[in-house]
Every structure is written in structure tokens, then in C-alpha cells.
Amino acid sequence: MIDKLLDPNNILFWFLIISIIAIAIAIISRPFSTYIKFVYPNAKFEAIGNPYIQAKELDNLTESKNLTSFKEILNSSKDYNILGEKTENIQQSLDENFVKTIKMMKEDSSKKMNYFFDIYLQKSDISLIKSIIISKIQNQEVDEKILDEVVNDKNKTIINKLYNSDKKEIPVILKKFGFNENIIKITKMEKPDLLQLDKELNKSFINELKNIKVPYKCNQGKQRFVKILTDINNVKNVLRAKELNYEKSIFQHLFISEGLEIPLWKFKDLAESDSVSQIINNLEGTSYYEPLKNVIEDYNKERSVQVLEIALDNYYLKCIRDISNQNYTNIGPTIRYLVSKEFEIRNLKIITKGISEELNKEYIKKYLVMEDIL
DSSP states (O other): OHHHHTOTTSHHHHHHHHHHHHHHHHHHHHHHHHHHHHHHHHHHHHHHOOGGGSHHHHHHHHTOSSHHHHHHHHHTSTTOOOOOSSHHHHHHHHHHHHHHHHHHHHHHSOGGGHHHHHHHHHHHHHHHHHHHHHHHHTTOOOOGGGGGGOOSHHHHHHHHHHHTSOGGGHHHHHHHTTOOHHHHHHHHSSSOOHHHHHHHHHHHHHHHHHHOOOSTTOHHHHHHHHHHHHHHHHHHHHHHHHHTTOOHHHHGGGOOOOOSSOOHHHHHHHHTOSSHHHHHHHTBTBTTHHHHHTTHHHHHHHOOTHHHHHHHHHHHHHHHHHHHHHTTTTTHHHHHHHHHHHHHHHHHHHHHHHHHTTOOHHHHHTTOOOTTOO
């Protein structure tokens, strides 16, 4: 039998050769086909860029004398056409720009990336859902304008029902639309834990990102991105809980899942810390230690965990840049442009608010997240 297979005069020999060549071509061409899918979108995203996470560009914007001047500078860039005269209208226009960006990215990218972008579109609606739930829980009035900000049609139904409900109906509505049981349980509490609610909604978003399929050779970059995001959220949760004087027994419920550098045992170690400073010391040996250590004096002056959160976000952007460089031929630049755009919008909304309230430029800059700050 083997002799026949190795006999050039036998048709089976040539069938075997052709099969081997076909398999080899398939193996070699698969990574190349992934690369081809990302050539155009990545080139486009890099050409547009993300100027408003860079110190120099943000400096220029914070010097705007008024909102009209701010809009003129912003609208002269490649990716913005911001409308509105009042602060809230400009901020809404910025949010709409982010949604349009995700839809543009989805349209320009491989169909195998569709669900990835859908998850990110969902994130915008989750923020609205959280806002309504918190307002209802605290017996506050919900702004009707929130109904116009919904991206997904399914979420429009959920948000409409939540908007027209009272506090007691919230768990029933959430259950009907398949929300996590832990989220439902929190909304049933007499005094719901808002930090726990925030954690569960973030966990839901992170888990969906973790489980989605992406094109061949892209999973490694995507998983690193998700694991760093998980770590950042875990560290933020424990810092906020410490600032709010949570009982140590509650801390373990704020753990999302294991990320890149913060396994469960490390999180428990952080939770046992007696102060914010000790939490930072207990992060020694991780890459999150240095960024937080560098701003500990600022934290001690202001006594606000927001100083630490901004330092973590600055570091997060640096990590995203590294992921982009490490996965340059596939998903890396896509992730970088998307995450950077998200922080750009956040920065621009902060600047809008600061200019309208005539705040000092240096005061505004304290709240901005920048990729090149570290």
C-alpha cells in the first residue's frame, strides 16, 4: 500500500501530494487572511488617530475662552462635528459621536468583529440602565432626555419600562429581560449597594467581552485587553470600598474575576488592607503599583480616590497602546482606537463642563486621562 502511495505513476501519489500542498497552503494562508481583514480598518483608524488623549492637544483645548471657541477647535479635527450651544447639548453630541464611531468601525471591519462592536454599543445603554435604576432607587426624578440616548432597540424597550416603573417593579422588569440574578437581588434590597450594582454591571460587560469569538490570531490580544480591564476594575473596586469604609467581609463580593495580575488570593490580600496606602503597598510586584505610588502624595492632599482612578486609567491607556503594538497586524490598532476614543469623549465632556463653569485650566486638567502622561 505504501509502495503504491509513493509511486509517481500511481494516481494516489498525486492525490496525496495535492492534498499535502492544499493543507500547507491553508495553514500558511490563514494568518495572512486575518491580516488582510484588518489592513483597511486599522489604516483608517490610525489615520484618524486619537489626539484628545495627548497632553499637547488637551492643553490647547483647555485654553478655549468659551464653548464656541472649544467647538471650533474640536470641529476642525478629522473626526468631530459637534452641535449644540449649551453644555448638556454639547455633551450629548459627544456621546452620539462615540456611538457613530463604533458603528463606523463595525461597518469598516470584518463581519467576524460584529459582535465585539455590538458589545461595546451595549455598554452605552448599560450606563443609561444603571442611571435609571440608581435614580429610581434613590427616589429621584429621571430626565426624560435619557430615552433619546438609547442605541439598541431591545434596550429601548427595557429603558422605557424602567423609566415608567416605580422602585418595586425594577426587579421584575430586570428578570423579564434576562438580567443577572445578582443584579436583581441588589435592586430588591431596602438599601441597595450602589458599588455592588456597578461591579455587577461591569462584570456582565467584561464577561461578554471575554466570551465573544474574534477572527483567527486575534484572541490573544483580545484576552490580554480583557484581563487588564478586569484587573483595573478590581483595583478600583477595592480602593472605592476602602474610601467608603466598607466592612472587610463585604470586600470579597466586589471581586469580578481573575485578570492578568490580580488573582483571587491577591484581591483578598488587598481587601485585608487597613488603608488606601496599604492597598497600594500590597500591589507591589504588580505593574499597577508604580502608577499609584507616583500619585500617593496627591491622594494624601485631596483625600479623593479619584486621583488614584485617573492614574489607573492613564496606565490602562498605556497598556492598550502596548497591546496595539504587540498585535499590530490584527486586532491591536482596532482595540486601541476604540478604547482611546472612549476616553477622548470622556475628556471632552469634562472640558466642556469645565469651560462652561469657568474653571481654572489646571483644575480641569487634573481630571483628564492621557496616554502620554506616564
